[in-house]
Amino acid sequence: xxxxxxxxxxxxxxxxxxxxxxxxxxxxxxxxxxxxxxxxxxxxxxxxxxxxxxxxxxxxxxxxxxxxxxxxxxxxxxxxxxxxxxxxxxxxxxxxxxxxxxxxxxxxxxxxxxxxxxxxxxxxxxxxxxxxxxxxxxxxxxxxxxxxxxxxxxxxxxxxxxxxxxxxxxxxxxxxxxxxxxxxxxxxxxxxxxxxxxxxxxxxxxxxxxxxxxxxxxxxxxxxxxxxxxxxxxxxxxxxxxxxxxxxxxxxxx
Amino acid sequence: xxxxxxxxxxxxxxxxxxxxxxxxxxxxxxxxxxxxxxxxxxxxxxxxxxxxxxxxxxxxxxxxxxxxxxxxxxxxxxxxxxxxxxxxxxxxxxxxxxxxxxxxxxxxxxxxxxxxxxxxxxxxxxxxxxxxxxxxxxxxxxxxxxxxxxxxxxxxxxxxxxxxxxxxxxxxxxxxxxxxxxxxxxxxxxxxxxxxxxxxxxxxxxxxxxxxxxxxxxxxxxxxxxxxxxxxxxxxxxxxxxxxxxxxxxxxxxxxxxxxxxxxxxxxxxxxxxxxxxxxxxxxxxxxxxxxxxxxxxxxxxxxxxxxxxxxxxxxxxxxxxxxxxxxxxxxxxxxxxxxxxxxxxxxxxxxxxxxxxxxxxxxxxxxxxxxxxxxxxxxxxxxxxxxxxxxxxxxxxxxxxxxxxxxxxxxxxxxxxxxxxxxxxxxxxxxxxxxxxxxxx
Numbered sequence: 304x305x306x307x308x309x310x311x312x313x314x315x316x317x318x319x320x321x322x323x324x325x326x327x328x329x330x331x332x333x334x335x336x337x338x339x340x341x342x343x344x345x346x347x348x349x350x351x352x353x354x355x356x357x358x359x360x361x362x363x364x365x366x367x368x369x370x371x372x373x374x375x376x377x378x379x380x381x382x383x384x385x386x387x388x389x390x391x392x393x394x395x396x397x398x399x400x401x402x403x404x405x406x407x408x409x410x411x412x413x414x415x416x417x418x419x420x421x422x423x424x425x426x427x428x429x430x431x432x433x434x435x436x437x438x439x440x441x442x443x444x445x446x447x448x449x450x451x452x453x454x455x456x457x458x459x460x461x462x463x464x465x466x467x468x469x470x471x472x473x474x475x476x477x478x479x480x481x482x483x484x485x486x487x488x489x490x491x492x493x494x495x496x497x498x499x500x501x502x503x504x505x506x507x508x509x510x511x512x513x514x515x516x517x518x519x520x521x522x523x524x525x526x527x528x529x530x531x532x533x534x535x536x537x538x539x540x541x542x543x544x545x546x547x548x549x550x551x552x553x554x555x556x557x
Numbered sequence: 558x559x560x561x562x563x564x565x566x567x568x569x570x571x572x573x574x575x576x577x578x579x580x581x582x583x584x585x586x587x588x589x590x591x592x593x594x595x596x597x598x599x600x601x602x603x604x605x606x607x608x609x610x611x612x613x614x615x616x617x618x619x620x621x622x623x624x625x626x627x628x629x630x631x632x633x634x635x636x637x638x639x640x641x642x643x644x645x646x647x648x649x650x651x652x653x654x655x656x657x658x659x660x661x662x663x664x665x666x667x668x669x670x671x672x673x674x675x676x677x678x679x680x681x682x683x684x685x686x687x688x689x690x691x692x693x694x695x696x697x698x699x700x701x702x703x704x705x706x707x708x709x710x711x712x713x714x715x716x717x718x719x720x721x722x723x724x725x726x727x728x729x730x731x732x733x734x735x736x737x738x739x740x741x742x743x744x745x746x747x748x749x750x751x752x753x754x755x756x757x758x759x760x761x762x763x764x765x766x767x768x769x770x771x772x773x774x775x776x777x778x779x780x781x782x783x784x785x786x787x788x789x790x791x792x793x794x795x796x797x798x799x800x801x802x803x804x805x806x807x808x809x810x811x812x813x814x815x816x817x818x819x820x821x822x823x824x825x826x827x828x829x830x831x832x833x834x835x836x837x838x839x840x841x842x843x844x845x846x847x848x849x850x851x852x853x854x855x856x857x858x859x860x861x862x863x864x865x866x867x868x869x870x871x872x873x874x875x876x877x878x879x880x881x882x883x884x885x886x887x888x889x890x891x892x893x894x895x896x897x898x899x900x901x902x903x904x905x906x907x908x909x910x911x912x913x914x915x916x917x918x919x920x921x922x923x924x925x926x927x928x929x930x931x932x933x934x935x936x937x938x939x940x941x942x943x944x945x946x947x948x949x950x951x952x953x954x955x956x957x958x959x960x961x962x963x964x965x966x967x968x969x970x971x972x973x974x975x976x977x978x979x980x981x982x983x984x985x986x987x988x989x990x991x992x993x994x995x996x997x998x999x
Contacts, residue, residue: 351949352949375949375953386946390940390943392943392946392964394967395960400960407952443964464950
């Protein structure tokens with residue numbers, strides 16, 4: 304589904320991604336772990352089409368050149384990012400926003416648009432998945448939401464838009480254990496054969512709840528180790544300092 | 558047709574007012590005095606503090622002619638209805654500033670409520686208008702004086718004590734000037750006696766590509782406990798010029814609210830002057846201005862706190878696109894002795910283009926200690942982060958921008974209590990900035 308080859312990204316002449324290689328197949332959940340500043344969030348930003356990066360390398364998504372698409376085209380092709388820090392948008396109602404988004408995607412795919420009634424029943428049903436109160440539908444997007452509410456709202460959006468490839472950027476940050484459990488169970492419910500997920504996290508904790516098929520460790524803009532879920536457990540014990548030999552190989556001192 | 562006159566800027570020397578016949582000596586005199594005043598003082602220029610941000614040359618150099626009754630042969634009921642939704646109640650329609658009975662509707666009103674056209678008042682009981690035409694033009698401005706000189710028609714509304722008109726009263730000033738550059742000088746007079754109440758909507762519109770000049774004056778006088786809710790939609794074609802003065806005098810415990818929406822015109826200026834003459838009076842002024850292309854929208858406000866314990870609120874929001882130019886020039890004066898004044902002023906602007914411009918100038922002038930005053934102005938661009946967020950959900954760029962712009966002005970639209978008008982404005986604003994599907998209400 305997704306093939307990232309030698310992806311490099313710089314901003315203001317500072318190279319942040321220094322040759323990332325990664326391949327995801329449909330149905331797989333990959334976790335990317337790594338210390339702060341290792342380039343995890345930049346990878347997410349590049350994949351969804353944020354402006355301002357100088358890029359080289361390639362990202363092939365379902366046979367298309369992903370980097371050539373605008374953010375909305377990527378969304379239409381099924382790419383989704385659950386943001387680490389979802390932005391507040393005063394004056395734009397949450398339900399209205401999601402209906403506009405869903406119908407934009409449907410239009411793009413040549414599907415019939417959902418009317419208000421059908422949309423509302425879908426939206427309500429998907430809210431149950433993340434145990435959100437329906438009143439969140441009528442509020443402005445993320446405005447005044449707590450950290451946990453924002454994260455749930457991201458997963459609610461994902462549940463409505465049903466992407467093929469979802470990136471979860473630090474979805475666990477700022478969540479207490481109960482909220483984490485709710486968000487994770489929402490995500491798990493959305494795992495499916497046709498859908499790939501890239502779970503970015505700093506902590507191993509999230510991976511107790513969302514169990515990945517593969518774990519990659521990112522440091523200094525590269526993926527320095529890959530393995531199965533046991534790699535996360537190993538990291539839990541050794542910390543990122545245990546990666547020093549690998550880091551040395553890419554010429555970075557911790 | 559009246560004989561062609563020179564451009565307004567050059568007209569002063571040889572214009573003699575006074576088409577009035579018969580017993581209207583005071584009116585002829587008032588018109589003459591007004592013109593004489595303009596002749597002596599000239600039209601404002603950028604040197605004048607209150608006019609420094611708006612170019613008047615384009616208006617002063619076009620050879621406008623004063624419009625006469627009966628002009629405007631293309632106007633139809635369909636055009637009028639397209640320009641202003643029919644709210645079902647009383648509706649006065651004017652074409653080129655003159656009453657058009659065939660498009661108007663004078664439904665039955667409660668006893669003590671008079672809604673008619675100014676020309677008919679001048680014809681029957683002109684003395685009622687003497688106070689409005691005879692105040693010293695020096696206390697006003699050149700264009701208001703010019704309106705004094707030329708105004709022949711407009712709306713006349715008088716609410717006797719205790720009268721409430723529940724249905725909104727609609728006034729439509731429609732222009733249809735075709736090849737001839739016409740100046741119309743509508744004058745609206747609204748007199749609300751004590752404890753009376755009404756909602757009044759003024760709409761200004763015309764036919765695309767017509768070049769004309771609307772020089773409007775609306776005067777509102779509120780006696781004790783009176784309440785007037787006023788709306789104005791300025792949707793003239795972008796080939797037209799629109800200068801207007803809304804002058805309000807408020808008695809004790811009266812309430813006046815105004816919602817102004819500026820969409821059209823090449824150069825538009827809407828000046829509001831409010832005199833809070835009676836204690837505990839309240840005024841609330843809202844405004845939205847959306848200049849784009851080469852449009853210029855000037856909003857000038859003067860609120861004069863003279864009496865004690867009065868409240869004034871201003872909230873103006875602008876969205877500036879293309880080479881659009883906006884002005885917010887709001888001045889609050891709290892006079893000596895106006896203790897307990899509560900005055901607030903806020904102006905927010907969203908700039909969508911590098912070439913758009915806003916001049917914002919909130920001003921407070923306070924001569925007493927016992928006051929509560931706030932003011933503020935903000936100018937910003939669209940939030941890039943919000944734009945990206947919407948796009949990552951599949952909403953195309955243009956629509957995402959439209960959504961964010963709409964969110965910015967939504968607050969103003971929501972403050973419009975009159976539902977049909979709110980719906981119409983939602984549509985006008987959405988049409989301008991692109992829209993999503995609004996049927997899931999936020």
